[in-house]
Amino acid sequence: MSGTHKYATDEIIQSSKKLRAEIVELKKQLPKDTKLLNKEIEYIEKEITPYINSYKKVIEEHFFEIRDLFRWYNKEIRVYLCDDDSHKESYTIKAYVYPSDTNHLYIFPKKLKLYSLEFNIEELNKKSDLFYATFIEKPILDSNVRKNFFHIYDTLPFEEIIEIFWSVSSKQDKLDFLEKLFRLLGYSVEKHHDIKDVYKLVKLNINIEKFDLYDEKYGKKESLLILGDKKYLDKNDIDSLINYIQSKNLFDTAPNAIYTIAYLDTLSTEKLTQNGICNLDVKRLSWFLAKLNLTEFLIPFLKKVIMGIDKNRLDSEIEKSRRGNELKDKLDKLDTGFKTFKVFQDLIGDIFEFLFKDSFRNYYDRLQASEYEGHRIPDLVISNVNPIVDFWKLRKVEQNAKRIIVDFKNYSDEISQNTVHDVAKYLNHKKGNFAIIVTQKGINKSGLDELKIKYFDDDKLIIHLDARDLIEMINYKINGLSAEDILERKMAELSA
Secondary structure: OOOOOOOOHHHHHHHHHHHHHHHHHHHHHOOOOOOOOHHHHHHHHHHHHHHHHHHHHHHHHHOHHHHHHOOOOOEEEEEEEEEOOOOOOEEEEEEEEEEOOOOEEEEEOOOOOOOOOOOOHHHHHOOOOEEEEEEEEHHHHHHOOOOOOOHHHOOOOHHHHHHHHHHHOOHHHHHHHHHHHHHHOOOEEEEOOOOOOEEEEEOOOEEOOOOEEOOHHHOOOOEEEEOOOOOEOOHHHHHHHHHHHOOOOOOOOOOOOEEEEOEOOHHHHHHHHHOOEEEEOHHHHHHHHHHOOOHHHOHHHHHHHHHOOOHHHHHHHHHHHHHHHHHHHHHHHOOOOHHHHHHHHHHHHHHHHHHHHHHEOOOOEEEOOOEOOOOEOOOEEEEOOOEOOHHHHHHHHHOOOOEEEEEEEOOOOOEOHHHHHHHHOOOEOOOEOEEEEEEOOOEOHHHHHHHHHHHHHHOOEEEEEOHHHHHHHHHHHHOOOOOHHHHHHHHHHHHO
16 A cells, blocks of 8 residues: 555564653653651541541431432542642642442542553543542641641531422422521511512521621511522523612512522622622522521421432433533633643533533534544534534534534633634535634634634634633533523624
8 A cells, every 4th residue: 555654573663662761751750659647547537537427327317218319428539638839838638539339438649640651540530420629738737736627528418408409399399498498597488569589588687698697787677589480590681680670660668688599600690799689509508507407497398309309300400410510610620721731622522512412313522533634633523413403403504514613722811813714724615614612711802803704704603612601501501401502692792
């Protein structure tokens, strides 16, 4: 065959020796594992084990039938104590939580060689249910002075119970729960005239926003609670809510405080706050109830609702929530730059599969799909042969997009027109004229202008997504909304 080079045996042997020598040199550059002292191991065990046992006890008392839904029940917990370049005076505590038939706690060396060629590759490839990280000052372990530093484990399952309930319950169940909750805290919950979704909180003895008990300035006036139909509020929902609340006919007199309950991103929460509205965090409510030892009064109601949900649907909803939150957490912690590009690529591949796997009869994707003998390598290609969702069907018709081209740019700065121009080279009418560019830091004005030029002049539709867009899309997916709605909005912005 023309173009094929045949290697002699000696050439192969010499090449192998050279590669082995390079691997040896790479290993020398890796940090050496440092073993933990016995007293350090004892300290970690002492801090973690009581919380796990306490957690398991509550599950067995109340939720044994669905114990597999809870994060810490029958889990293998692998704890690593690592040196951290950014925290010279501290160790980094990393805890990986895996499914297990019983509880196991493993404590590993101080320095975890994540990129070592010899470190337990099988273990690293094993997908964890949870990952936690925190810091601990080096002198603390040496002297055993500080106690209860492992606050990440200092939890009973009530927070998870609330999360599970809020994910799967109906609006009426939520309202019934809130009435019971506020009654325990000294409120009565009443319908506010005949206004949909607005409830009056009377005899308020607590500042819910700050969780300060018996604050006099909050003790006499009425407050209002707004509980809408949606679990997650997007940008348009926030604007509608603000306009709704500011309506002249909504209130007879100015309320002491206005609360709403929903899942929001940080920017949406800030916008509500600027307009005098507090979003109640369900997780914080659960923490506060546990602190006041009020959970036992609500567990029977929560259990009844949760146990009444179809088991398969329950498992699916919880897994979707956990997976989405895991992906958001990884994206939030990921640094930009060339060193983390491979991690960024794999993570975005996982995010796209999470977001769009159910949008096709069969989801097929390829990372680093080489074309023209490697001269052009799109970062991700998704097959659009059998779409279910209208958005992808339209791309197949309007842009002839039998494939969805996705390009990743893990740059530390915004991308510009040059990046858009480079990605456009992947597109043509025969292969399809649709692509998505994913960045962490966004796109500048020249890049936005180039997107519009490609769309209107060249019939090439290229959508840009940054980290905030991805977080919003994950939130949509977790809460049963369509992630494609964000892509539709991005298209609309190109036409604006």
